[in-house]
Amino acid sequence: MLSSKQPVLPLQQCKILRILRSEGPLSRWQLHLRAKLRPNTVGSHVAELLQQGLLREQPAEANGPGRPRVPVTIDTGTLHVVGVAIRPGQVEACRLNLCGQMLGKVHSLPVATPTDTVCVAKRLLGKVANDQTYLVGLSTTGFVDTAARRILLSSALPDENVASLDSLIDVAGGRRLAVENDMHALAARWLQEHHRQPTEDVVLVYLEDGQLGSALLVRGEPNWGCLVGGNELGHTTLPVETDRCYCGNVGCMERICSSEFLCRQGAQRLPLLEHVSRFDGSQPEMNRMIELLSIGLANCVNFVRPHRVVLVSPFTRFNPFTETLVGAVRSRLMRALSDRVAFHYWDQGANSPGEAAGWLALAAIYYPHWAKAILEPAEG
Numbered sequence: 001m002l003s004s005k006q007p008v009l010p011l012q013q014c015k016i017l018r019i020l021r022s023e024g025p026l027s028r029w030q031l032h033l034r035a036k037l038r039p040n041t042v043g044s045h046v047a048e049l050l051q052q053g054l055l056r057e058q059p060a061e062a063n064g065p066g067r068p069r070v071p072v073t074i075d076t077g078t079l080h081v082v083g084v085a086i087r088p089g090q091v092e093a094c095r096l097n098l099c100g101q102m103l104g105k106v107h108s109l110p111v112a113t114p115t116d117t118v119c120v121a122k123r124l125l126g127k128v129a130n131d132q133t134y135l136v137g138l139s140t141t142g143f144v145d146t147a148a149r150r151i152l153l154s155s156a157l158p159d160e161n162v163a164s165l166d167s168l169i170d171v172a173g174g175r176r177l178a179v180e181n182d183m184h185a186l187a188a189r190w191l192q193e194h195h196r197q198p199t200e201d202v203v204l205v206y207l208e209d210g211q212l213g214s215a216l217l218v219r220g221e222p223n224w225g226c227l228v229g230g231n232e233l234g235h236t237t238l239p240v241e242t243d244r245c246y247c248g249n250v251g252c253m254e255r256i257c258s259s260e261f262l263c264r265q266g267a268q269r270l271p272l273l274e275h276v277s278r279f280d281g282s283q284p285e286m287n288r289m290i291e292l293l294s295i296g297l298a299n300c301v302n303f304v305r306p307h308r309v310v311l312v313s314p315f316t317r318f319n320p321f322t323e324t325l326v327g328a329v330r331s332r333l334m335r336a337l338s339d340r341v342a343f344h345y346w347d348q349g350a351n352s353p354g355e356a357a358g359w360l361a362l363a364a365i366y367y368p369h370w371a372k373a374i375l376e377p378a379e380g
């Protein structure tokens with residue numbers, strides 16, 4: 001078994017699939033014009049994609065004299081991808097067709113003890129994958145070492161710092177596994193739903209009660225750094241007392257963005273979403289939290305200089321909170337940046353981590369540079 005940097009499909013086939021996904025059915029001749037590939041090259045790639053079950057032909061259209069044109073389109077009825085998401089205390093899995101529509105429901109299983117996490121994921125994958133599964137997307141919180149096929153340091157595995165993915169690769173039975181951090185899975189979904197021709201640099205920031213994650217896309221490509229993981233904005237520390245984070249530190253942004261932190265400041269014990277929904281600027285504990293979060297976010301924006309910041313959170317449904325937070329971030333940016341950085345809110349993004357993991361598998365099919373962290377099955 002080897003970790004691979006090979007794309008899932010040849011680059012020209014990825015290109016053909018991307019064009020068909022965004023433009024709908026096209027004839028081989030139209031594909032030749034759109035993809036700027038020779039007609040023969042298009043013909044042989046399309047034949048391979050048809051044979052694999054990734055494309056299908058539609059009824060021929062009469063088009064003046066000569067042979068009628070046969071449009072080809074993404075086959076959403078034969079193959080699917082499976083997304084598996086490893087979360088603290090839970091594993092989720094679901095199937096998506098090749099255009100990202102959910103097939104059936106999201107399956108989930110609780111994880112009673114963290115040491116069982118990979119075992120539970122294995123069971124769920126065995127249940128959801130079948131002969132029509134083309135690729136599996138696996139997302140996890142924390143870091144993944146794809147060379148050693150291990151999950152390192154994850155909030156899902158607080159006591160068991162390292163978990164081998166070997167058994168999961170075995171259950172995938174000959175299929176490849178696109179393994180990534182959960183923030184990159186979210187970024188994969190955002191990219192495909194909002195931004196099919198990426199030209200911008202984007203920072204995604206996920207905010208929930210006790211969770212703060214981020215991902216950086218540079219011209220549509222995730223930043224991998226030295227290890228597969230999200231960008232650790234959540235574990236950027238500020239000089240403030242918080243509960244101790246699972247990473248071992250105190251003052252992490254992820255601990256500040258929490259109902260525990262508000263309690264520590266003297267606020268009523270309520271879920272953070274409740275505090276956010278009631279926010280009108282008069283709650284000193286919330287003002288303190290927003291001030292600290294805006295320091296961390298503004299430093300990130302100053303450092304990265306992205307075109308766009310996407311706040312992924314149910315909190316963005318509440319304007320007074322969101323506007324105050326974004327206003328506080330902007331007030332701390334360099335002026336030249338503040339005028340140019342766009343903020344985008346996405347409240348639906350993180351509804352199902354299993355679904356996002358499925359979008360990760362799709363990203364690895366359509367965008368060759370997303371297939372960096374692919375685990376191959378054993379030879380033979």
Ligand SMILES: [Zn+2]
Pocket residue numbers: 234235245246247248249252254
């Ligand atoms: Zn931390």
